Amino acid sequence: MVARVVTVAFDGVDARRVDVEVQLVGGTGQTSFTIVGLPDKAVAESRERVHGAFAGIGLALPPRRIIANLAPADQRKEGSHFDLPIALSLLAAMGVIAPDALDGWAAVGELGLDGQIAAVGGTLPAAVAAASMGLGLICPEINGPEAAWAGDVSILAPRSLIGLINHFKGTQVLRAPEPGPIRSGGAVPDLREVKGQESAKRALEIAAAGGHNLLFVGPPGSGKSMMAQRLPGLLPPLTPQELLETSMVWSVAGLIERGALTRDRPFRSPHHSASMAALTGGGTRAKPGEASLAHNGVLFLDELPEYSAQALDSLRQPLETGEIVVARANAHIRYPARFQLVAAMNPCRCGLGGAGRGACGKAPRCQRDYQNRISGPLFDRIDLTVEVPPVTAADMALPPPSEGTAEAAARVHAARAMQEDRVRAAGLDPAQALNARSGGDVLDRFATPDSAGRALLMRAGEAGGLTARGWTRTLRLARTIADLDGSEGVLRRHIAEALIYRRTTVGAQADFDRQVMPSGLGAAAF
Template identity: 55%
Template structure:
């Protein structure tokens, strides 16, 4: 008899069904695993053998063959341990195979039979729910799986608990999905003194989801401004939170604990990788093609401090994901796609020493050093940034002023109101596009909702000709102008919206 246990392999956040086939046959005792298994899967032999021994069971003196089908699909990870063990128990007629056939199984076995947490449980649970199957997973992942729907979930802490569930009537209870309630207080805009122009630009960027670049000397507050952006962004809705949690699950970053509770954060992610980050770490890839920083920031903020210090290849790799909202990892045998809808916030000094505008402090190579330093950012990447803002140094007089009157809560209220206007409009005009904010709209919809009045159109055409804007730059001005109108709850884009949007646009890097 061949026992069949269902599990999955991962391609991005998508799952591929894998049939774990276990056969006991006559011949010299052996335990073989075939089907393009990596090192972690091959080592399952010893973990399964030791776990069964800990339960007082010994493997039969037969030839044991485990085939992971489809055989030409690479199998990676430790979550194949439990399917192999259950396949053996079914082949040994200890567990009923017809009942196991109703579940998708995943879990890592300890030498004592305990079950350890594995990555990718949430997308697996969603796949199982769609296939009208149940799920068997470790207890540490039970709360995570419970977010997928109302299907049956078995989340044992030990292999013996699972055996008792099927054999002794000691039924396992379904884990509960518990939302994480963050207690961490986000940095507040009220901490920033001065920089009113930069705070205005930050509010516009938050309201429309626009990319933004801040340029200024060291200590001007660029990083402080960026770190406070999450405090004014609207919380994730349920769909966005689920998308982000699926990516975190595949990356193994969902919080796991012993209380059967899952982790579903509604705070938008804020990722700030160091400038030494490699291309695979930023975009995704590596030996197992894991999601990169841009995907882990999905539906949130990717902050790149000291932008010109990033490797040229890493910056150029950002161009396609910023435009398409997805990161594609190409391999010889597979193409893996991760969602990457991010808001890019970048900061940089005007030159290497940072004091290009200060004659007394600038280096001897100024102003040429400024042009060389800023030229590290390519024109195409520069063109994808909607808002460019100068952040001047804060004076001592500003530092002794009382705290600003507006906090992040006040700004967040205006941002949320503008976002609601955009969502309502886009659900009506482009229900199939899945657009959520002005920064994403394109084509005829953009021309329809962001068309300025006659004086605004003339101003935009004149500015586009004088600044030699590309078509992308032209449309990004329209997007920012539409956001400015939404912040004022105005139905139509007017000349003053276009004028302010043009002020946030630079035609080229300053040399």
């Protein structure tokens, strides 16, 4: 007789069906245990954990040949969550539980040698997949509140293998777990704590309103990291759909504790020594990287030129497509990665740049060499580049600003509401509601500037300051500035301010103003 139970294998954040089949063959007088179906080392070791767990609850394996097949056999199986479905199939084959008791269930879980069922990653997408197959899910007790977020799906969350056996025999009843709590990430630092830097705060507000990528450039101590850390306070909470998408990624990464979710947008800040695999995902057992963990949130890269060129350039594709594809010889794994990039850097290696007190003695060559660590195509994907001057003693002596995070967040929320209402009223794709993601019909209908603004944009393009991508991103940025201004149309002043932020070379503002901007409309005008 062949006993079967359903489980899943993870392909990115998607869970694919796997059927676990166990058969007892012959009566050789000796026990042998074989797992087939392209198992990795963790799955192959399941036979030892299952053997130990059975011994821990007082069960002996039969003196026969045990074959566990993981179908489809040509799909790679990775992870320790195959322990529980293999054990359940074996229990059914041995007659410990009725074979039909497993009908209608999928299972995931890792076994301890004492029969306890340990937590595993990916329970939420496993529960979603089980629901789509019309099945319930058996998972570890600690993962039960997480699995319950999948909605209309039956969940069994036993603490141990013996408790699950008793449930199927009718001597114990396992209650369905409740969904975990929705927690807040805690207090967000206030913009009032940032002295001076009004131009940089304005750029931060624009970036938050439209979801644009942002780069701060300035000497150490000028407040670049402080402002980036205050961006989450300006952003609206995750929508229910975004909450599910983000939680699926975090579940696969094993970062959801006790089923607790949060509506706060992710803010990830990896160290500049992070490798390409750490940023984009992958490894021996493919896991989501920092870019995917920042899905629907913010990826903050401090000391941008200190990251390896390979790691930085690996972000170019997800900045355009919103997903990361990890290519392997036998598979392509996709992770969602629609994040907002915020970066900070010093103007040169010594940190002080080529002007003012303590200026670099090797300027401008030091600046040029340092900035050349960042490729032009990556710069082209950054919508706002803002030079942050040093904070002076006069700035520090100023009283706290009259406006802080609450006031700026209100303007951001109003601008985002305008974007959503505009796209909804026109019956267009709601995925393009945020200006940073808009294109095609949305841009043509809502971001076409007036004649004076178009003339200014043409002038910038003819001066060689804009690529085709830069043209589109300038229109998106101008549309956001117009939304913050409460303007229905994109005017010349909105295009002018957007062009000021669109630079592919740090420190090129003076040349840009001279060649493109009309007289009197430089960076100081905003």
